[in-house]
Amino acid sequence: MELKDLFLTPLYLGLFYGLAFALRKRFTNALTRKYFIPALSVKFLGAIGLGLIYQFYYSGGDTFNYFNHVKTVYGAFTDSLTVGLKLLLSHGEYDPETNRYAVMMEWYRAPTEFFVIKVASFFALFCFNTYTVIGLCFALFSFTGMWAMYLTFIRIFPLAYKKLAIAVFFLPSVFFWGSGLGKDSLCMGALGWVFYGFYHAIIRPRNMATALSMGILGAYIIASVKIYILLSFLPPALFWVFNEYNQKIKSSALRLILKPLFIGLGIVVGALGASSLTAGDEKYDIEKIGERSKINNYYLTQQVASGSAYNIGEFDGSASSIVKVAPQAIVVSLFRPFLFEARNPVMLLSALEATLFIYLTVSLFYKTGILKSFKLIGGEPILSFCFIFSIIFAIGVGVNSGNFGTLVRYKIPLMPFYLGALYIMQFKARAPKRVVSRRPVQVNNARKLGRLAVTE
Structure with a gap:
């Protein structure tokens, strides 16, 4: 970080907050409005903290x-707009004009x-190449996807809107590692777009053009x-798609007979899709993924572990x-590191989240x-x-x-989905007596929440 970070960061923060307050009414409602600015703020905090x-x-x-x-x-x-654009649009190929810059970049x-x-360089053009402001831009991008994820969750189950906000926005590991200049910020934002696009384009069609555009762009990123x-994800x-169609069959007997077929089709299509997505990829080709897993695990355990290694057993790839x-x-x-395994503040934070996951999982399944x-879980497609x-x-x-x-960075894409599912299960698994005793209030509230959940 440099001296200009101290001067430009407050200026751009004011600009971003002004934009957020101007757009809040467009993308929120009575349920979600109070979470919009706090959710954005923790993303900015994560970017600066990172x-x-x-x-x-x-x-x-x-x-x-x-x-x-x-x-x-x-x-x-700064030397040449043409050369800069060539470099920004390049794909690792050799070019006489860009070569003197390319040789300076290991990646x-x-x-x-x-x-x-490339994404960071694009943002740099609008903020005088200031590290912290670029990080804020990544956080803002990530926030747009996370907000889309939240809107999708509460459209599916609006009753849990408070706890779903915690699951999506306020897990420390997610807003810390999922903000700032890095891969994880882009992936978290893009994953939210994919989830939003998939649901609104395929499961419950609404604003198809927007949903498809967001989903395709997110998938590309x-x-x-x-x-x-x-x-x-695939x-x-x-399986969700097949499950939805299976539930539309009126005959329970036919639905029971066809469900294994839908499950089998989901597995086959998913496997074929995964194979086509990674065919020829050096790292993720299905035929090589086991070998790569073995190499990655060995390297990360033996070469860069600093008292934080774990062992899940022997495997040959x-x-x-x-x-x-x-x-x-x-x-x-999902459940480690345990509290006694924490060796530094970052691990302690992850251990506290893992403890929350353990507590909610055990208590929910026990009760x-x-x-x-x-x-x-089998009866609710979202679960x-x-x-x-x-x-x-x-x-x-x-x-x-x-x-x-x-691991604490790698696993953050699953955390909102796992915790969100646990919170939805809490509402779904409430004792029948409680539901019956409060039936008039619960029904009216559910209808109101259902209407408010749609903000588009």
């Missing part, structure tokens, strides 16, 4: 490596990292940065070995009953989607990480 932590606690990191590359691209623009031929650099998020999303360690990977992603809980996505994603990041330092 830079400060990396500068004064870690003494460097990827966020500053990105910024050093942005300086090079920005320098190209010029790294597609995912260079995509982040995720595919450009972390395609494995799409790989985890199977449960397709084969599909069968990944299935074998899948239960441990799920536990480590509701295991069989009733699974029946509830099925959230839990399947969370489990698939938990296996992926749990196997690939190897230490809690990286």
